[in-house]
Amino acid sequence: MKVSDCKLVDIPRILDNRGNLSFVEQNRHVPFTIMRTYWIYDVPGGEDRGGHAYIKNDEFIIALSGSFDVVVSDGNSESVFTMNRSYYGLYIPHGLWRSIRNFSTNSLALEFGSTHYDPDDYLYDFDSFKAMKADGKI
Numbered sequence: 684m685k686v687s688d689c690k691l692v693d694i695p696r697i698l699d700n701r702g703n704l705s706f707v708e709q710n711r712h713v714p715f716t717i718m719r720t721y722w723i724y725d726v727p728g729g730e731d732r733g734g735h736a737y738i739k740n741d742e743f744i745i746a747l748s749g750s751f752d753v754v755v756s757d758g759n760s761e762s763v764f765t766m767n768r769s770y771y772g773l774y775i776p777h778g779l780w781r782s783i784r785n786f787s788t789n790s791l792a793l794e795f796g797s798t799h800y801d802p803d804d805y806l807y808d809f810d811s812f813k814a815m816k817a818d819g820k821i
């Protein structure tokens with residue numbers, strides 16, 4: 684997978700004077716079957732999250748509240764996706780390095796995953812990740 688395989692996906696918006704509503708459906712807006720949902724919140728100022736790659740897990744990230752930057756790398760090129768609206772999401776397929784930075788106060792990151800949590804699915808060392816990419820192992 685390459686950085687260019689990541690996609691920003693528009694999420695439907697039902698605009699209403701009583702308050703707006705958005706929704707996602709698996710295998711439609713989220714381009715995989717959702718096996719896991721988690722969220723990141725109460726991030727102290729200046730903290731980064733998620734400097735790692737998944738070997739198998741695909742993910743889809745929405746900024747439900749506030750803003751943050753998702754930095755994605757395939758070992759050759761890097762892109763920064765600024766997430767600051769709850770009506771679009773970022774699809775990141777497996778095999779990419781990603782970290783999340785610049786969390787605003789009270790930001791809330793919602794994440795869907797295509798696999799159950801598996802600690803063996805993580806690569807935490809960027810140089811090993813790059814070597815595996817170069818060898819076509821991931």
Ligand code: TYD
Pocket residue numbers: 719721723731732733734735800
């Ligand atoms: P981690 O994925 O490393 O967080 P981040 O990438 O955002 O920095 O997970 C942090 C901790 O939470 C780690 O101990 C594993 C645990 N965890 C689960 O138990 N289940 C999950 O689905 C996730 C994402 C994490």
